[in-house]
Amino acid sequence: MSPSSRYATINSDYPASDLTDAQKRHIWVQTQLRTVTNNYLDGINIDFEGTIPKTRVDLRDGLSALVNEAFKTFKHALPHSQVTIDVPYGPDCVFNRCYDYPALSVVVDVFFIMEYDELGEGLASPNSGIPRTFKGLSRYIDLLPSQKLLLGVPRYSYKYKCATLTKNDLCKTSGARTSMPFSDIYRLLLDSGAQRVWNKANLSPFFKYKEPTTNELYQIWYDDPESLLYKYALAARTNLRGVGVWHDDCVDYDKSTMFNFVRQWMWHVLPLRSVKDIVT
Structure with missing residues (x-):
């Protein structure tokens, strides 16, 4: 997944258990930089989705230190590179991911907000319902500049x-x-x-x-072009950096089947004129 249509980046995770180890953080950053450089890519998307309880300030600060080092290292070696991070659908310890979001926003170009897996308890529920999406996005906008935010929507469900x-x-x-x-x-x-x-x-x-x-x-419960249009409109109205999808391969690209129409339908509703960047 690339965080912008203009960038080709790698998607990399990091083990939460190693967040407090400065040497391991350094080795990881250097390894990612070599991969990007050797493959003529444009940056890195940090897909860290580990649990950080509110009481683990050491892990929280370790994540901030990791992203900070990655940002400075990439910008020094590749000034035009992009450093982004994936974050859950809300910043208030959603999924027990109590990150320092304001600190992280200073050392990334873009937050990719994963507005999916918004699952309820005991009942089948939307993967990405508008009420929870709007609430989570609003909290991010309270904390961060809207141009730091990409609204991620799903092409899968349960x-x-x-x-x-x-x-x-x-x-x-x-x-x-x-x-x-x-x-x-x-x-x-x-x-x-x-x-x-x-x-x-x-x-x-x-x-x-x-x-x-x-x-x-x-x-x-699932998302189709009709439900996605509401989310794209939300991104446009709140002046976000753009929208994104997870992930492209969830749509059938076999042109010999009737799903050729469905594929075109899904792509056609992307707001090419109302949102500045489109993630693919």
Whole structure:
């Protein structure tokens, strides 16, 4: 994944257990720089998604030190390079990721906000519903300049097995779920003959269906061009740096199938004129 259409970058993680080790941080940064330089790339996307509890100030400061060293090293060796970092859908210790977001914003070019995996408890729920997306994004805007932010949206979602349904036709589940790319979800929607239902509260579609062999009931919330348009509009209205998708391969690119139309449909709604940068 590249954090901007103008950059080709590597995507690299770092173990949380090594955040307090300055020597390991240094070796990691130098290794990433060599990879970028040897492959004529334009920078690095730091895809750190480790847990940092609020009480672990040492880990929090270690992450800030790692990103700071990466930023200074890359900018010195490759002045026009880009350093970005992936962050969860909200800055308030979401997923127990209690990072120092203001400190990190000073030493990266862009935050890629992963506005997905916004999963509820006990019920099948949107992977990226507008209320939680708006709340998380608003908190980032309270802390950081909007031009530091990219809104990341999903091209995948989850299939939930239903124990029962509520009066509102929502799936009560044990929490078990299976990840599915958009093309598989859309194919299942058509093949099962299920009805697409639009949820106004979350501005998201969903459907339920039964497996023909087991008669088990499943429900899937997902994002399609209609729901994505609302998120793209949100990015434009808040003057973000741009939008991004995770990830491109979730759409079927086989031109010999009917999904050639679906692929074009998904790409067509990207706001090429209303948002400055498009992540691919």
